Amino acid sequence: QVQLVESGGGLVQAGGSLRLSCRASGRTFSKHAMGWFRQAPGKERQFVAAISGSGISTYYTDSVKGRFIIARTNAWNMVYLQMNSLKPEDTAVYYCAAGTLGTTTSTKDYDYWGQGTHVTISS
Numbered sequence: 001q002v003q004l005v006e007s008g009g010g011l012v013q014a015g016g017s018l019r020l021s022c023r024a025s026g027r028t029f030s031k032h033a034m035g036w037f038r039q040a041p042g043k044e045r046q047f048v049a050a051i052s053g054s055g056i057s058t059y060y061t062d063s064v065k066g067r068f069i070i071a072r073t074n075a076w077n078m079v080y081l082q083m084n085s086l087k088p089e090d091t092a093v094y095y096c097a098a099g100t101l102g103t104t105t106s107t108k109d110y111d112y113w114g115q116g117t118h119v120t121i122s123s
Contacts, residue, residue, distance in 0.1 A: 008117060086119075
């Protein structure tokens with residue numbers, strides 16, 4: 001069982017930055033790939049970024065490439081999403097997820113989810 005708790009959301013102006021954090025419980029953190037997803041009002045939850053258990057492999061959706069960076073610290077059971085050059089269209093609830101199928105983009109491949117953290121980007 002893995003429990004995930006996100007933090008770091010907030011309100012920032014376009015062009016600004018935020019760093020989201022996700023703390024995981026349990027002793028098997030390094031065995032799980034971690035993903036960040038987001039869900040805007042009235043829309044489906046969408047993939048943002050993922051990182052392998054070792055941290056060596058990362059994958060991003062096209063709209064955030066060059067702006068967002070996913071990273072993890074296995075010793076602390078933490079995963080991060082550094083978000084730069086934020087745009088109003090990045091506004092959403094951001095969710096951290098854990099799974100054992102690698103850096104996949106489907107919500108169905110992740111077994112554990114956090115409660116989400118709100119990110120609002122003003123224009």
